[in-house]
Amino acid sequence: MEVTLVILKPSAVQRKILGEVISRFEKKGIQIVGLKMMQLTDETLEEHYAHLKDKPFFGRIKDSMQASPVIVMALKGLDAVNVVRKLTGVTNGRDAQPGTIRGDYGMSVQENIVHASDSPETAAIELKRFFSDNEIFNYSSFLLPYLYANDEL
Ligand code: UDP
Ligand code: MG
Numbered sequence: 830m831e832v833t834l835v836i837l838k839p840s841a842v843q844r845k846i847l848g849e850v851i852s853r854f855e856k857k858g859i860q861i862v863g864l865k866m867m868q869l870t871d872e873t874l875e876e877h878y879a880h881l882k883d884k885p886f887f888g889r890i891k892d893s894m895q896a897s898p899v900i901v902m903a904l905k906g907l908d909a910v911n912v913v914r915k916l917t918g919v920t921n922g923r924d925a926q927p928g929t930i931r932g933d934y935g936m937s938v939q940e941n942i943v944h945a946s947d948s949p950e951t952a953a954i955e956l957k958r959f960f961s962d963n964e965i966f967n968y969s970s971f972l973l974p975y976l977y978a979n980d981e982l
Contacts, residue, residue, distance in 0.1 A: 838946035863903030
């Protein structure tokens, strides 16, 4: 099973759609194994969005991500990284497919509701960035036989 990182951005917190967005992951069959609220620092964002650090708009991305606390979640499932990216949709909310979180809730590139790790390697790094080991839980999900065939696990 893979674990991936999701951040519910200030656009989700302020618009009061946290429950709805979290519910989408739960209904899909993904297990929440870590969840907390935190205020992101400059240092964390410079690391997290290092690939955008030299862009002229990096300052506004940082401001946007610090506009309120965010919720960080560790989500577990078979191929969780890919599944969660698919549920999230493409970066620009105006292009994102209806049915995806960004496609259903957003009109913006920046204010696009969620962050999701883009590969298993990135997920491992990002989970360490936001969670300590004892904040990610290993607990049985009694639904497993109804979520997967036993030869999928
Ligand atoms: N972003 C932006 N303008 C851009 C590119 C990115 O505001 O031209 C923001 C947007 O919120 C995006 C985040 O920076 O979600 C990270 O960008 P990335 O290209 O990694 O997109 P993602 O992986 O989130 O789809
Ligand atoms: Mg990205």
